[in-house]
Amino acid sequence: MTSPSVSDCPNCIDPNVMVYDTRMEQHGWRRRRRHCKSCGYKWSTLEIPADELHDLIHLRDQLIVLHQRMTFMLEPSKPRPNGASAGGKSTEHEQTGAIWNPDGVY
Numbered sequence: 001m002t003s004p005s006v007s008d009c010p011n012c013i014d015p016n017v018m019v020y021d022t023r024m025e026q027h028g029w030r031r032r033r034r035h036c037k038s039c040g041y042k043w044s045t046l047e048i049p050a051d052e053l054h055d056l057i058h059l060r061d062q063l064i065v066l067h068q069r070m071t072f073m074l075e076p077s078k079p080r081p082n083g084a085s086a087g088g089k090s091t092e093h094e095q096t097g098a099i100w101n102p103d104g105v106y
């Protein structure tokens with residue numbers, strides 16, 4: 001069994017699809033409006049240069065990492081990942097980037 005093509009219908013996986021509109025988008029990307037002749041489903045595909053897609057995927061991955069780091073910094077109850085096991089007392093003042101007291105001690 002082969003996997004469905006990007007141009008197959010995402011609703012019924014039928015390849016009997018018609019492109020009824022093609023237009024240029026920003027950045028020179030090409031949008032194609034597609035219509036499935038089997039089930040009537042309509043959707044769009046976007047054609048962009050592979051290098052630009054790879055750059056966008058790389059940027060997305062960097063954003064995911066940054067989001068995970070920021071989420072970690074904003075959740076004081078989570079344990080530290082770098083093996084800094086808390087010995088009971090709050091003596092972790094050397095932590096870089098800490099913007100609040102993670103143990104809530106005043």
Ligand SMILES: [Zn+2]
Nearest residue numbers: 009012036039
């Ligand atoms: Zn379909």
